[in-house]
Amino acid sequence: MRLRLILILAVAASMLGGCSVKKTVVNYAGDAIGGGGGVWTSDEDPQLVKEALPFALKTNESLLEVSPNHEGLLEATATGFLAYALLIKEEADRVEVDDLKAARKLKLRASKLFIRGRDFALRAMEQRHPGFTQGLKTDLDATLAQTSAKDAPFLYLAGAGWAAALSANTANLGLVADFPAAGALVQRVLEVDDTFNDGAVHEFMVSFEAARPGGSIEIARKHYSRALELSGGKRASVYLALAEAVSVGEQDVNEFRAMLKAARAVDIEKRPNDRLLNVVAQERAEWLEGQVPDLFLLAD
Secondary structure, eight states: OHHHHHHHHHHHHHHOOOHHHHHHHHHHHHHHHHTOTHHHHTOSOHHHHHHHHHHHHHHHHHHHHHSTTOHHHHHHHHHHHHHHHHHHHHHHHHHTTTOHHHHHHHHHHHHHHHHHHHHHHHHHHHHHSTTHHHHHHHOHHHHHHTOOGGGHHHHHHHHHHHHHHHHHOTTOHHHHHHHHHHHHHHHHHHHHOTTGGGGHHHHHHHHHHHHSTTOOHHHHHHHHHHHHHHHTTOOHHHHHHHIIIIITTTTOHHHHHHHHHHHHHOOTTSSGGGHHHHHHHHHHHHHHHTTHHHHOTTOO
């Protein structure tokens, strides 16, 4: 019902000529979209969502042309681009086994989509804190110091999208140079609200801490424990974060398999709003099981 309302409002907005009336309708549509993340995240069919998201994202972008400062729209659009990019990246990982060229093309596309999501989040931060984007380059610490817990969603989306763009395109030297800024954005979320999104920031830090130069596996494991606690063990991707970021690096195949088993055992109905992400993570766990011989030197 909510999705139907959103589509009707979007069509109505495109047909209206009066600027003021049009913006009112767009803002109403934006409120509906901004509060309707469950339309996508509660779905259990990743392929259906991947096919539907492009239209939804272009609709959001057209609405933002009329109401460029609508925070609900900015958050929904940033989230949507990151979700779509993640699905493309998942496809690339599977294709890579048989077709490196096709995988590189998909990863490059995913990286660009992650950046688009990041940029919508940064737009919201720029609106709240003028000069924010430039400040990340000129005085990172002072710029982040002005933020608070209310900024956590946009800080997280910007930082996670930025880091994910690099993971999908490690040859981009500009993204490599930006890696510290991406981590700092998420680190700031940790400082202002470490419980954000039931431990999502700690889950991110598992991979980030294990990957960054000079990172600590011990600290990565502490983030894993905190993410597991805050999510109640009901988010499959938490287990995969430890498996891929830590278990592979330490060549602990037994721990790796235990994490995959735990991810597959998560009941996707326990967290309806995370249904899509849990299905994606569980499908990845199944795929990773088949990659054990390539990931571990001494696998059985």
